[in-house]
Amino acid sequence: MVDIATRVWNHKWKIDPIVRSLIDTDFYKLLMCQSVFRNKPDTQVTFSLINRTTSVPLARLIDEGELREQLDHIRSLSLTRGESTWLRGNTFYGKRQMFRPDFMEWFENLRLPAYHLERVGDQYELTFEGAWPEVMLWEIPALAVLMELRGRAVLHDMGRFELQVLYARAMTKLWEKIERLREIEGLKIADFGTRRRHSFLWQDWCVRAMSEGLGSNFTGTSNCLIAKNRDLEAIGTNAHELPMVYAALADDDQALARAPYDVLADWHEEHDGNLRIILPDTFGTEGFLERAPDWLAGWTGIRIDSGDPAKGAEAAIRWWKNRGEDPREKLVIFSDGLDVDRIEALQAQFSGRVRTSFGWGTLLTNDFKGLAPDDRLAPFSLVCKAVAADGRPTVKLSDNPEKAMGPADQIERYKRVFDVGAQERFAVEV
Amino acid sequence: MVDIATRVWNHKWKIDPIVRSLIDTDFYKLLMCQSVFRNKPDTQVTFSLINRTTSVPLARLIDEGELREQLDHIRSLSLTRGESTWLRGNTFYGKRQMFRPDFMEWFENLRLPAYHLERVGDQYELTFEGAWPEVMLWEIPALAVLMELRGRAVLHDMGRFELQVLYARAMTKLWEKIERLREIEGLKIADFGTRRRHSFLWQDWCVRAMSEGLGSNFTGTSNCLIAKNRDLEAIGTNAHELPMVYAALADDDQALARAPYDVLADWHEEHDGNLRIILPDTFGTEGFLERAPDWLAGWTGIRIDSGDPAKGAEAAIRWWKNRGEDPREKLVIFSDGLDVDRIEALQAQFSGRVRTSFGWGTLLTNDFKGLAPDDRLAPFSLVCKAVAADGRPTVKLSDNPEKAMGPADQIERYKRVFDVGAQERFAVEV
Numbered sequence: 022m023v024d025i026a027t028r029v030w031n032h033k034w035k036i037d038p039i040v041r042s043l044i045d046t047d048f049y050k051l052l053m054c055q056s057v058f059r060n061k062p063d064t065q066v067t068f069s070l071i072n073r074t075t076s077v078p079l080a081r082l083i084d085e086g087e088l089r090e091q092l093d094h095i096r097s098l099s100l101t102r103g104e105s106t107w108l109r110g111n112t113f114y115g116k117r118q119m120f121r122p123d124f125m126e127w128f129e130n131l132r133l134p135a136y137h138l139e140r141v142g143d144q145y146e147l148t149f150e151g152a153w154p155e156v157m158l159w160e161i162p163a164l165a166v167l168m169e170l171r172g173r174a175v176l177h178d179m180g181r182f183e184l185q186v187l188y189a190r191a192m193t194k195l196w197e198k199i200e201r202l203r204e205i206e207g208l209k210i211a212d213f214g215t216r217r218r219h220s221f222l223w224q225d226w227c228v229r230a231m232s233e234g235l236g237s238n239f240t241g242t243s244n245c246l247i248a249k250n251r252d253l254e255a256i257g258t259n260a261h262e263l264p265m266v267y268a269a270l271a272d273d274d275q276a277l278a279r280a281p282y283d284v285l286a287d288w289h290e291e292h293d294g295n296l297r298i299i300l301p302d303t304f305g306t307e308g309f310l311e312r313a314p315d316w317l318a319g320w321t322g323i324r325i326d327s328g329d330p331a332k333g334a335e336a337a338i339r340w341w342k343n344r345g346e347d348p349r350e351k352l353v354i355f356s357d358g359l360d361v362d363r364i365e366a367l368q369a370q371f372s373g374r375v376r377t378s379f380g381w382g383t384l385l386t387n388d389f390k391g392l393a394p395d396d397r398l399a400p401f402s403l404v405c406k407a408v409a410a411d412g413r414p415t416v417k418l419s420d421n422p423e424k425a426m427g428p429a430d431q432i433e434r435y436k437r438v439f440d441v442g443a444q445e446r447f448a449v450e451v
Numbered sequence: 452m453v454d455i456a457t458r459v460w461n462h463k464w465k466i467d468p469i470v471r472s473l474i475d476t477d478f479y480k481l482l483m484c485q486s487v488f489r490n491k492p493d494t495q496v497t498f499s500l501i502n503r504t505t506s507v508p509l510a511r512l513i514d515e516g517e518l519r520e521q522l523d524h525i526r527s528l529s530l531t532r533g534e535s536t537w538l539r540g541n542t543f544y545g546k547r548q549m550f551r552p553d554f555m556e557w558f559e560n561l562r563l564p565a566y567h568l569e570r571v572g573d574q575y576e577l578t579f580e581g582a583w584p585e586v587m588l589w590e591i592p593a594l595a596v597l598m599e600l601r602g603r604a605v606l607h608d609m610g611r612f613e614l615q616v617l618y619a620r621a622m623t624k625l626w627e628k629i630e631r632l633r634e635i636e637g638l639k640i641a642d643f644g645t646r647r648r649h650s651f652l653w654q655d656w657c658v659r660a661m662s663e664g665l666g667s668n669f670t671g672t673s674n675c676l677i678a679k680n681r682d683l684e685a686i687g688t689n690a691h692e693l694p695m696v697y698a699a700l701a702d703d704d705q706a707l708a709r710a711p712y713d714v715l716a717d718w719h720e721e722h723d724g725n726l727r728i729i730l731p732d733t734f735g736t737e738g739f740l741e742r743a744p745d746w747l748a749g750w751t752g753i754r755i756d757s758g759d760p761a762k763g764a765e766a767a768i769r770w771w772k773n774r775g776e777d778p779r780e781k782l783v784i785f786s787d788g789l790d791v792d793r794i795e796a797l798q799a800q801f802s803g804r805v806r807t808s809f810g811w812g813t814l815l816t817n818d819f820k821g822l823a824p825d826d827r828l829a830p831f832s833l834v835c836k837a838v839a840a841d842g843r844p845t846v847k848l849s850d851n852p853e854k855a856m857g858p859a860d861q862i863e864r865y866k867r868v869f870d871v872g873a874q875e876r877f878a879v880e881v
Contacts, residue, residue, distance in 0.1 A: 024454035182663040186626040189619035196616035233612040 026185035039169045044245035046161040049257030055124045058154040067409040070147040074401035078143035082174040091166045160405040164216045175397045199234035210379040211256040212242035214386030224386045258298040269410040299323045305441040310340040318344035322352025328420025356380035383451035469599045474675035476591040479687030485554045488584040497839040500577040504831035508573035512604040590835040594646045605827045629664035640809040641686040642672035644816030654816045688728040699840040729753045735871040740770040748774035752782025758850025786810035813881035
């Protein structure tokens, strides 16, 4: 077992890479990458870092040289033999050879493309431009580097035992959550916390603590490297970037309206079972479900990632009933802003009515709220998104206008095309 | 930095000695040993284990074979070259060559004598008989072995992460105490927690955390091995066993009444400065001070180890004033049942009136209260005392009848000789 405080202490004295492997990323990134590699290999996409919590002055906290060092290190990484063997030989979601030989060959030869970094005021502008399957793999490592360097900047001022007590407190805090989760009957929960983790070592600790504390109720982790090292299930399906880029590529409003379903039609061809999970909120859940083709109602489940999660799940239940499906056989994955209170409430409301599952992110792997002086380690809302595809801006509406992204005129256009009316606002904390 | 949880986890799989050195003991044991070696080398003394907390069934918790293995291991220990060098070469209380060459030569050749172990109901009877300078060195290691084996028995049922969280909670708890102690102006505090420690590794952690957290307000540790390893001051003077044994050896009541002062006369010859600390409570503080010779009032200070500590300190202040001494130049060491509340209160009451100092024991190195299921790691009151000398029983009265020891008729005799009246009772928890 790693003594995290010691390792963090050592960080102060020499460079210890934050991202140590190309598979230190979310499993769904690789699944999506394979889909993109097959369906849109030449699309030029721009990913961009966006710090939604502007009160955290990243450029004042993080030294630019250190940031470059970490990003350059990521560009030097390539798939190791053991990692490749694991991806090729492992069973994911019960399926062998999830990753096809042509994709694996491409991945084995991949180095991440160049980045563009510039300080603008107290923030960094960090962008990645290039072929979609390549640049999309920057998202998670870029977030991990920024999150961890911000953490290290704060930790740097602490004494050695102060540091150990900080981790002691964080461990205690998580364990108390686990003790509450243990009491929830029929819970199925996975780690979705790679992108906003406090650090790699800390995520690894959290995952193992969940594993011991919850046993088989802990279903796995989205982080491939940790899944591999700890012999756990790698978990994940797909994300907003697919419909966002497909939509940006649409030539007219009609094609735009069809784009979210085109994405899932491609996915439908490639995957079955538990990988057929709808992410309906990119341009508003309500309209998406209303206009969805019937074959989508036959999919295994739905992931609720913005808005009021209970409302979203109720909408899905109504929709399945209208389409003649039995909701009790359907999976609802909650993955937005979860903490124990919400997990308890959602499980109480939906257990027995659907199959529930939880993808727990930031407040699993980065709940240092209240643990450092001036709360300087509180989690904050950092994302890295596809902002353009083949020269056109992308748009995301989601079920929370606070999470909307894109140029104002395009947002208006998308709202019209997808018939999105007034939306409830929810504060975005993490 | 040691990852304690991992080490404890490993304890489960192989024997890891609890006592790893002959100087893993309290400094005052060695000081007293040298005095005894010089003044009473041939006195035959019996030390005996006494579990005051009978609700803790040691013999049911601790396997006899394991206990023997640990005790046998201690009998195999001898002073290492480095330890000997440290004792010979180090400065203790500002003095070089505290330990004289003849004593060191004897100590270098010492192996601890045989022990007698027997299970009696749910408790162990553990006794040590032999020449006083030899058997007296069993006290601390015997206590450490029993305390730690009891802890290990409880830890054995825990999962790996549960274990790490246990230590995380204990670390947090101690650190919160340290944060409060930091606020006490002029605090001088040392670790006196060897005898009741949770474990060696844990004591070491506590000492180092105190050192980082309190800086020079932390004055050192009573544990010689930790003082040596961590380059800290070794702290301690003398204990009840000296007057208890001297008193037992007295041939009549007159000699008995003189015994506590005879001890200190021997000590007076050997030590000066901060080592001239009176421990007045063995047969009642009040009478001891009343009848004390004037030269004792010239000593540096007093240690308050039973009864109401504030009353004891006030009594000492009155006594010094009566004897024409300035209390503000005197040292009062509080060492009984301390925790932060009491330390704060005593410092507030006595700061500026005397020089205060605190010897913090069980609740520094073993405060696992409330941290394990059914509170099975709560500290308890285990002692190992000189119960006989040259065939005569020893007696201790102290300023708390709950701490009194010895045959009833002898207790009555001592009360008469030392003129001890009604005493206030205080619960003995640790």
